[in-house]
Amino acid sequence: MNSIFKRNNVRVLGTGSRYIVFAHGFGCDQNVWSAIQNDFVDDYKLVLFDYVGSGKSDLSAYDPDRYSTLEGYAQDILEICGALEIQQTYFVGHSVSSMIGIIAANRRPGLFQKMVFLGPSPRYLNDVGYIGGFEKEDLNGLLDMIDSNYLGWSRAMAPLIMGNPQSPELGSQLSDNFCATDPEVAKNFARATFLSDYRAELEHLKVESLILQCSEDIIAPLSVGQYMHDNIERNKLIILKATGHCSHMSAPRETVREIKAFL
Amino acid sequence: MSGNTNRSLLARLIDAETLYEQAPCGYFSTNPDGLIIKMNRTMLNWLDITEEQTVGCCHIGELFSKAGKIYYQMFHFPLIEMTGQVNEINYDIRRRDGTYFPALVNSIAVRDPTGKMIAINTVVNDITERKRYEQELVLAKQLAEKEKYQFQFVCDHIPEMIWVADENGKINYINKRFSDHFDFIRGKSSMQGLASHIHHDDRLAGLRSWISNISMGKAFEIKLRIHVSSGFEWYLFKGQPYLDDKGYITHWLGSCLNVHSHVTELQRRDEFLGIASHELKTPITGIKLALQLLERLTHEGLPKQYKKLIEQARRSAEKINDLVNDLLNIRKLSTGQLALKKTHLLLSELIERCITIIDPEEKWPIVISGNRSLKVHADEHRIEQVVINFITNAIKYAPQSTAIRVELESLNRNIKVSVIDMGDGIPREKLSHVFQRYYRVDPHKTQKDGLGLGLYICEEIITRHGGEIGAESELGIGSTFWFTLPSSY
Numbered sequence: 001m002n003s004i005f006k007r008n009n010v011r012v013l014g015t016g017s018r019y020i021v022f023a024h025g026f027g028c029d030q031n032v033w034s035a036i037q038n039d040f041v042d043d044y045k046l047v048l049f050d051y052v053g054s055g056k057s058d059l060s061a062y063d064p065d066r067y068s069t070l071e072g073y074a075q076d077i078l079e080i081c082g083a084l085e086i087q088q089t090y091f092v093g094h095s096v097s098s099m100i101g102i103i104a105a106n107r108r109p110g111l112f113q114k115m116v117f118l119g120p121s122p123r124y125l126n127d128v129g130y131i132g133g134f135e136k137e138d139l140n141g142l143l144d145m146i147d148s149n150y151l152g153w154s155r156a157m158a159p160l161i162m163g164n165p166q167s168p169e170l171g172s173q174l175s176d177n178f179c180a181t182d183p184e185v186a187k188n189f190a191r192a193t194f195l196s197d198y199r200a201e202l203e204h205l206k207v208e209s210l211i212l213q214c215s216e217d218i219i220a221p222l223s224v225g226q227y228m229h230d231n232i233e234r235n236k237l238i239i240l241k242a243t244g245h246c247s248h249m250s251a252p253r254e255t256v257r258e259i260k261a262f263l
Numbered sequence: 264m265s266g267n268t269n270r271s272l273l274a275r276l277i278d279a280e281t282l283y284e285q286a287p288c289g290y291f292s293t294n295p296d297g298l299i300i301k302m303n304r305t306m307l308n309w310l311d312i313t314e315e316q317t318v319g320c321c322h323i324g325e326l327f328s329k330a331g332k333i334y335y336q337m338f339h340f341p342l343i344e345m346t347g348q349v350n351e352i353n354y355d356i357r358r359r360d361g362t363y364f365p366a367l368v369n370s371i372a373v374r375d376p377t378g379k380m381i382a383i384n385t386v387v388n389d390i391t392e393r394k395r396y397e398q399e400l401v402l403a404k405q406l407a408e409k410e411k412y413q414f415q416f417v418c419d420h421i422p423e424m425i426w427v428a429d430e431n432g433k434i435n436y437i438n439k440r441f442s443d444h445f446d447f448i449r450g451k452s453s454m455q456g457l458a459s460h461i462h463h464d465d466r467l468a469g470l471r472s473w474i475s476n477i478s479m480g481k482a483f484e485i486k487l488r489i490h491v492s493s494g495f496e497w498y499l500f501k502g503q504p505y506l507d508d509k510g511y512i513t514h515w516l517g518s519c520l521n522v523h524s525h526v527t528e529l530q531r532r533d534e535f536l537g538i539a540s541h542e543l544k545t546p547i548t549g550i551k552l553a554l555q556l557l558e559r560l561t562h563e564g565l566p567k568q569y570k571k572l573i574e575q576a577r578r579s580a581e582k583i584n585d586l587v588n589d590l591l592n593i594r595k596l597s598t599g600q601l602a603l604k605k606t607h608l609l610l611s612e613l614i615e616r617c618i619t620i621i622d623p624e625e626k627w628p629i630v631i632s633g634n635r636s637l638k639v640h641a642d643e644h645r646i647e648q649v650v651i652n653f654i655t656n657a658i659k660y661a662p663q664s665t666a667i668r669v670e671l672e673s674l675n676r677n678i679k680v681s682v683i684d685m686g687d688g689i690p691r692e693k694l695s696h697v698f699q700r701y702y703r704v705d706p707h708k709t710q711k712d713g714l715g716l717g718l719y720i721c722e723e724i725i726t727r728h729g730g731e732i733g734a735e736s737e738l739g740i741g742s743t744f745w746f747t748l749p750s751s752y
Contacts, residue, residue, distance in 0.1 A: 245336040
């Protein structure tokens with residue numbers, strides 16, 4: 001059990017009796033919850049973690065095959081809940097973690113009591129009769145940017161030009177940095193996220209759920225929020241005044257208010 | 264320039280408004296949602312838009328490509344929120360006309376006293392030029408990697424064993440074939456352990472020769488036995504210095520060749536010839552004795568023609584005797600039995616004696632020139648053998664020469680003896696082989712050549728005296744065969 005806590009850098013905060021699992025989105029780690037976590041510690045037990053390959057997770061446990069689809073990440077969540085012997089919990093997922101949560105819920109019915117999705121999308125690429133918001137070349141552009149901006153331009157370009165840097169300390173800050181994901185891991189996660197199509201999972205979700213959708217979100221357009229709402233039973237859709245893709249960071253008060261009202 | 268002008272210039276330089284608007288980089292500020300709330304003149308010029316078209320109505324995402332927008336939302340913004348700043352993110356920035364320029368973007372969070380983020384300040388640097396060179400660098404790097412790979416491929420698959428050493432002769436590279444060949448270094452890139460696998464009798468001499476050749480900076484060949492799975496085998500190490508453009512040795516490049524079958528073949532031949540010549544020695548002595556007896560008997564009234572025939576037979580027997588002696592010498596050399604009996608010698612006397620032996624009737628124009636007082640400490644009989652060989656060769660191969668000159672000269676600590684003829688000369692490609700065993704310049708003219716052992720024996724003799732031996736030749740002008748010996752004081 002210890003190994004899973006270490007593997008996913010699991011932290012449990014709060015004095016309440018009911019659990020909430022907070023699942024961070026692509027490109028981030030559990031620190032994204034710092035602006036809202038204090039609002040929940042009195043009433044809940046918060047389960048914070050980093051997906052394998054993100055934040056301070058155990059990079060040696062990274063398996064490119066397992067994490068090439070969202071199923072592998074859903075497995076992370078189920079294993080964490082198992083290790084903590086959680087029978088029932090609430091779930092808050094940001095961005096791609098919404099779909100990861102839905103996959104986990106469908107694999108283990110009864111585990112989640114209520115689920116909150118921040119800026120979710122079941123499919124990012126456009127399709128016939130479906131607007132996901134992305135074309136394939138947008139994704140390729142993003143993969144290029146991840147390549148050339150790995151921890152900032154210098155650290156991305158220098159190894160490309162120099163090969164292995166003569167000063168190993170150049171790369172040693174890696175694990176201390178926020179969002180310090182290995183570029184290959186980040187790209188694998190990006191592919192798993194942006195090439196995924198989990199629209200078929202939506203109709204199987206039987207858990208009561210809430211979608212919090214920002215009013216202007218390039219990653220999850222309003223049409224996507226509407227599509228999910230139409231295809232999930234017992235779902236509530238709220239359009240926030242906040243814009244962007246990270247309302248829990250840019251508009252923490254509004255986000256907390258809506259989550260608490262729903263739970 | 265007056266002090267007033269200086270002050271007003273300085274005042275202008277540090278004027279905050281001017282600094283901001285006309286900075287050599289783009290500045291702009293957004294609220295946490297990304298709405299642009301301020302932008303400097305430089306940035307507006309780069310984008311080719313007005314303040315009215317931007318401030319208060321344009322979102323930061325509109326400056327980026329679609330990928331840039333996603334990147335901003337997924338990495339850039341969370342990073343500012345968490346750490347307060349983001350440095351050196353490479354975005355393509357969109358101008359009004361839809362074209363893009365590459366830029367490095369730095370952002371910093373502006374927070375109120377409670378820590379709440381109220382704005383983000385961003386600096387933009389145009390890196391169009393840098394990006395171009397960067398691409399060139401990456402391409403150059405890729406090319407270099409490719410060439411390195413190709414070089415590695417050639418080195419590893421060439422059927423020769425190759426080594427490279429530093430200027431001190433320390434081997435720092437061996438190719439794959441090399442390390443595959445010797446099981447004690449297989450899979451390693453160093454020669455660690457090779458020395459202990461060299462045959463005990465060759466180890467010290469081999470290493471000494473290696474060190475002395477490296478320190479002299481001359482190309483070299485070293486033959487030694489190395490223990491491999493089938494036992495000890497002969498290997499030939501060749502080394503060649505590599506000079507930089509200033510003429511200094513920076514590397515040594517060389518090969519290693521298994522010459523076991525070649526060496527053992529030669530050894531077998533030597534052994535056979537040694538035994539054969541030894542066996543021949545006794546009957547030859549018998550023939551010579553018989554001929555001597557016959558010669559005496561001719562005084563007792565045998566026909567004159569007999570005398571002539573006996574003389575012919577005696578000469579032929581002498582010749583066979585010389586050849587057999589050569590073969591015996593070879594055996595002595597290869598088994599290390601050639602002992603030197605050194606005395607102090609006056610070289611000119613030795614040479615005169617040789618000339619008398621070769622040409623008792625003074626039929627050939629042989630002359631001695633140079634310093635006649637030079638002395639050496641050497642084995643008289645062996646040096647005579649060398650001088651006789653040189654002069655006999657000159658007579659044999661340059662019979663039309665109008666003069667054969669034996670020159671004596673003193674060079675630093677050495678004495679040099681040269682035998683110079685004015686014959687046809689020897690082609691360069693053949694000259695380099697004349698000291699090799701069993702080599703004959705013209706293998707078809709067997710009546711002129713012997714076994715091709717004479718010069719080889721000469722070289723061995725001179726080398727054992729600590730001297731050097733060599734030959735120079737020019738077609739149509741003549742040849743010079745020379746040797747040096749350490750001078751005696």
